[in-house]
Amino acid sequence: MLEFQSIRWVSLLAVMVSVGPYSGPALGDHRWPDQRQVGPLLCHADFPLDKYLPFFQEIAELQTDLVATLGVGKTREYIHLYLFSKRSTYQRYLREHFPGVPYRRALFVKGHGPGMVFAYASGDFQVDLRHECTHALLHGSLPMVPLWLDEGLAEYFEMPADQRQRGSPHTGPVRRAALFRRVADVQSLEAITGIDNMSGRDYRQAWSWVHFMLHGPAAAGDELRSFLGDIQAHVPPGRLSDRLTQKIPDLNRQFVRHFRR
Template identity: 35%
Template structure:
């Protein structure tokens, strides 16, 4: 989802796990709860339970298989062994009715990732932005299958990075254009503030944008910045609380904020050049 309607879309807060566990008894009934069961298709560690029939070579399925590999390659993570199950409802009403009955505390959203000790599950419905929604939520699933835990800001930043299907990977044109505008108006990053966000209610629309921007910076600014992120993800494979990434970043890159701003300005120029080229071709 784009930032205009993506408040925290995965729900795995410790305070809510008990409620989720209590629902497992009725969820097992399958048809009674309305979970999609009509069609089932598996590709490695991806299982899709769908109201809509998807042939094995369907573009959505192929895209998710490729995304799984892209996440593993880009982040230097092992390909996950735990299955991520996608529940694909045939229409928005069935999806909304199921979520309301099963997770009444969740606000309306097009898609959710729900991680529990029993299952890593994505819930969504067949709609205009099905590919974007699936890529975002499936990224959460792959990360939680590989790592002990993921800080909120990093979890969302990586999902925002991988949700864009068009090349180059992670290049969100809307975000880049917004970056250029914000920098022109004096905006400055604050990774320390992002790292203090721990709950759904704290995360605002601008936080998803800044989380994506930090991920893009870390992956692409330099070998040093990329190494900080990859080393941190390796730590998360064994330790759910390895400390804050910002401490590692500033130890490696003392003037990280200034480097971030310089990199962000370059992103803005890139999209401006691309836009000008498009206008000249019309």
């Protein structure tokens, strides 16, 4: 049986912020009216979490999905999630503890200790939490993840499990582009060095390559898992675009074919 807990990382507006030491509260800290735990996720909230229990159980299963789908290991650390009922309270807390950090609907902070996720109960609360938990769980397992792939995976796993293959809002635009044989340029994605440099189009294209690797030719999925396996083993992985082209010489044609099916 799962014990209760929740988490999140960086939303679709995501940023990863490197900070100095920060002591997050332990479970039992009186400043947080409701605190729960599910697996590696430690949740601190300023509002009752009871009605979110089924959702947090779903979030806890996200780690199982990542392990099974990507072949990565489980997170090596606890992840703290700080939840606020109001946007104003959320913003005030961030201004106090992380002055100068630009506003985001949800924020993942990784310093020298466990990862921390900050979010408020917006209309996109569940999507945001899935997105950020994907970031948090990946970075709790892997020493690094290329930015574009990190965001592409988070965009993919932010949907409920039964909607990941066909239910993303990215599906329509990508399929329309494929009708005109427009291929997302993965090398351009690999060249992006900062989250602030990623546009909405970049997020969509990153998602499209993840979707292709997970639901397209078996060789593409195998190469993604091999790439992440090298990262996990601290072996320099090279560029994923080069590895995919080596395994699938007609890569762009296969990409277009995948989204025209």
